[in-house]
Amino acid sequence: MARIAFYAPMKSPLSPVPSGDREMARNLMRMIGARGDEVDLVSEFRSHDKAGDAEVQTRLRIEAKGEIARLTGALPGDCALWVTYHNYYKAPDLIGPAVCAARGLPYVQIESTRANSRLTGPWAGFARAAHDACDAAQVICYLTANDLITLERERFGTQALVELPPFLPLDDLPPNGPHGGPILTVGMMRAGDKLASYRLIAGTLPYLDAGWSLEIAGDGPARAEVEALMAPFGSRVRFLGQLDREALQSAYDRASVFFWPGVNEAFGMVYLEAQAAGLPVVAQDRPGVRDVLLPGPTYPAPTEGAEALAAMLNRLLQNTETRREIGAQARDRVADRHLAKAASDIFWRAAGPLLERSR
Template sequence: MKIAFYAPFKPLDHPRPSGDLTTALGLTRYLSRHGHEIAVASRLRARELASRPLLWPLAAFEALRAGMGRADVWLTHHAYYKSPDVIGPWASRRMGIPYAVFQGIYSTKRRKTPATRLGFELNKRSLLAADVVFSNRRLDMENLRRLLPEERLCYVAPGIDPGAFTRDAQAGAALRASWGAASRPVIASVAMFRDDVKSQGLRYLISRLGGLERDFLLVLGGDGETRAELTALAREHLPGRALFLGQLPREELRAVYSAADLFAFPGIRESLGMVYLEAQAAGLPVVAFDNGGIPEVTRPGETALLTPPFDDAAFTGAVESLLDDADRRAAMGRAAAAYVREHHDAARNFSVVEERLLALAGRRA
């Protein structure tokens, strides 16, 4: 099966890592490994397309060019009001092939604001044109049901390759030695240092952990425009208790998780948070806010302690309770690794997408 692939939000080779890019790469690699051809139909980044009229002629040209291709099915990844797919519906119809969307998002509140109304309508148009919309968030599924019938919707649980993050005790011990951690408890956190809710969450984490009067080492993986600010904040609140690792290749995160005792990141309005799956796969209990998609990628009370957002006492109390109890950390870590293997194995979950696309391509043939 030849798949015309388009990612309006962020192309597959975008240099800045993120959860949605991780999902897109995982999905396309899975399909490629199972014998399907992924043909990138367009690299046009449609972010804020509705408010950038200079992009509209280019989008029209890309739709015309893409529609001259040949494929068995069209697959768009991550379409929503900020990056609507204005290419796929037209091009797939011209090619005479089914049109599918993975991670389609429908938010009706965006039609109420003039600044977002056009993007909302363009996104709605693409979703209505889809033969199937896959979603990896249950909240998004609820919203999509207001627009599309159940037979055109498909839930796919978020997933990773659990084997890529299995705990490596030897690599973890080597990293701990290089950090001078010795027997100090290590708290890991991984996020992009973007000047948005990511950095807001890191500020919260650093400042609140600074109130714990005990020894530990907070290890932060990631980089971005707020690094200088966050480093200064750590010097103020966590002198001698914070280590910044910079941006790391994803394959190096396994050793970082393996060197830690728990994973903590608030995840303010976190859509899903692939890092929570990675950390749990490496046998780490998680501390985070009980919001967004985080409950969908953890098992609260068994693999993670989720607290009300911005409840300082609850959040620091959850961290401290795990620092105090090595046996509980170990038990939750074992449960976390088993949970990810059982429910969030990307190979198993992406097979649902493959089967549905094959069915669409077969129906067309």
């Protein structure tokens, strides 16, 4: 068994603020340690610069130097591998490559992106740092086909690029529910892309055939805006608030269809949760999102707008047998491709040889 250093420059898995990044980091730590290896969160240093502020970037680089010095001396002697999750131009890994070079550790990245378009402009220095960190990695595990495009084009030397499909932190699928209830939406309520998805949902509902109802699970600072968007539909829309895992699973179980447009989602863990529960999904055909959706159904392009989403919803709501068939196929695909055991096997097939070579 090995000791693994884990680091997430975008957001620590110990952050009190819920987000997809936090959950993915937690899931990765469990997945990496699934065979009994010890996974240590070695730093909570956050290198995130949301606005492209030169002063912020300078301050973060100075702080990173102190963290490099600390970790170079503080890492346990039996540390065998460093893994960084989510290195990109707004949150580059400013410490991992330097610590690995000083300590002679193999360096692996998961879900990293290269953004040549950001090598000029307010994030130019951070974009270059993210590229340099990518170059330092012997293995980069990518989650979506969209990320692979630039990683492959800019691949450094003999670096291995390994597909690691997004996964749920489960060993087995949950039981299949009755699925005779409302449409279900699950999404954080915040400004930007999440609110854009809620606007698209509100624009879709008027095109639905009679008899529909919608439950919305989620909360956040934009809740008032979401409630205002849904106010015209009265009691047909029910807000569930932020749910714990058990209550959320109950919502998936009773729903008939899962609906989330997915505006600019990296991929969206909620799609995997819904499909694992046996729900057909209505979403737009977007990069990243399509990597976690069941192939086969025709998901509308973003340019087709709300009416196309409504047409897909209406077809599913009107045909119980189609819903059940698609839901069963989705469960099978999640079981084969998107559970923790499959992810752990893929990761260790890629990272295991690095440990052997470093001994």
